[in-house]
Amino acid sequence: MHALAAFEAAARLGGFAPAAEELCVTPSAVSHRIRQLEQQLAMQLFERTPTGVRLTTAGRLYLARVREAFVSLAHSRPDAHGPRVRLRISVPPTFARQLLMPRLPAFMRQHDGLDLEVHVANPVAVATDEPADVSIRWSTGNDLGGVVHRLFDERIGPLAAPDLVAELGLTSAAEVAAAPLLRTPLLPWTPWFQAAGLNLPEPERGAVFNDLGLVLEAAGAGLGVAMGSRRLAAAWLDSGRLVPITDILADSPHSYFVTCAHEAxxxxxxxGFIDWLRAGFAE
Structure with missing residues (x-):
C-alpha cells in the first residue's frame, strides 16, 4: 500500500520530490518504494530523465487501475446492519439439486445477514477438499464423527423408464432381477433382493455410476433399471420419466446425515441451519 500510494502521488504531482512532500517521507523513500513496485510487477512505470520522471505507457494503464482501487476503498464501509456471518456447507450433488435447493430460499429469507457457501462434495469420499462448517453425507452413519443427525430413513425400490418397463414386460421381482440393472457403490441391490425373497448376489454386470442423480438420469434415458428412493427420485417420478416397477421396498443401508464438529x-x-434442516425433513 505504501508503494501504491507513492506511485499514485508521483504520477499525479509529476515527480518524486512533490510526492515525498505530500507523503511526509524523503524523495529517496518514494524512489525506493516505486522501484519495489516495478520489481513486483516486472514492468517499468516511470521513465527517469535528468529533468524528472514521466509515466510509461504501462505506467499510465496501471495508474488507472490503482485509482479505481483507491476510489473503491474510499467508498466502501462496513455493513450498516453489522458484520455478516459466513456458513460453509458441503453437500452431495444430488441432495443439493433435488432436496436442498428447493428449500434454501425459505432459509435465506429468515437469515438475511448470512453469507452462504455451498460446496459440492464427492459422495463416495469420506472427506472433502473444501473446508466446511456443516456437511451432509450419504452414509451408513458408522464412519461419521462429531455431531451427527440422520435426516430421514430411506425406503428403496426399482425404478425405470415407462418405455423400458413396457418393452421388457417388467411386473415381478424376478423379471426386474433379470433386466439390465444400473449399479452404484452408493446404493447396492442386495437389500432389495432380500426383501423380494430373491437369493441373489450383488450384480456384477451393468453400467456403474458414482452419483445417485446420474443413476436416475440413466434410468430415465432407458439405459436400465435403477435402485432408488421415492424421495430422492421425486422429480423424475412426478414428470413421468421414471415409474416404480413393484410395491416391494427395502430399508436402505445408507441415508443422508448432517454433521459438524463439536466446536462448530x-x-x-x-x-440454526442444522435445526432447520432436521425440522424440514421431519415434516
Whole structure:
C-alpha cells in the first residue's frame, strides 16, 4: 500500500520530490518504494530523465487501475446492519439439486445477514477438499464423527423408464432381477433382493455410476433399471420419466446425515441451519 500510494502521488504531482512532500517521507523513500513496485510487477512505470520522471505507457494503464482501487476503498464501509456471518456447507450433488435447493430460499429469507457457501462434495469420499462448517453425507452413519443427525430413513425400490418397463414386460421381482440393472457403490441391490425373497448376489454386470442423480438420469434415458428412493427420485417420478416397477421396498443401508464438529455446533448459524434442516425433513 505504501508503494501504491507513492506511485499514485508521483504520477499525479509529476515527480518524486512533490510526492515525498505530500507523503511526509524523503524523495529517496518514494524512489525506493516505486522501484519495489516495478520489481513486483516486472514492468517499468516511470521513465527517469535528468529533468524528472514521466509515466510509461504501462505506467499510465496501471495508474488507472490503482485509482479505481483507491476510489473503491474510499467508498466502501462496513455493513450498516453489522458484520455478516459466513456458513460453509458441503453437500452431495444430488441432495443439493433435488432436496436442498428447493428449500434454501425459505432459509435465506429468515437469515438475511448470512453469507452462504455451498460446496459440492464427492459422495463416495469420506472427506472433502473444501473446508466446511456443516456437511451432509450419504452414509451408513458408522464412519461419521462429531455431531451427527440422520435426516430421514430411506425406503428403496426399482425404478425405470415407462418405455423400458413396457418393452421388457417388467411386473415381478424376478423379471426386474433379470433386466439390465444400473449399479452404484452408493446404493447396492442386495437389500432389495432380500426383501423380494430373491437369493441373489450383488450384480456384477451393468453400467456403474458414482452419483445417485446420474443413476436416475440413466434410468430415465432407458439405459436400465435403477435402485432408488421415492424421495430422492421425486422429480423424475412426478414428470413421468421414471415409474416404480413393484410395491416391494427395502430399508436402505445408507441415508443422508448432517454433521459438524463439536466446536462448530456452538455457533448460532451452524446450530440454526442444522435445526432447520432436521425440522424440514421431519415434516
Amino acid at each position: 455446533a456452538a455457533r448460532p448459524e451452524v446450530a
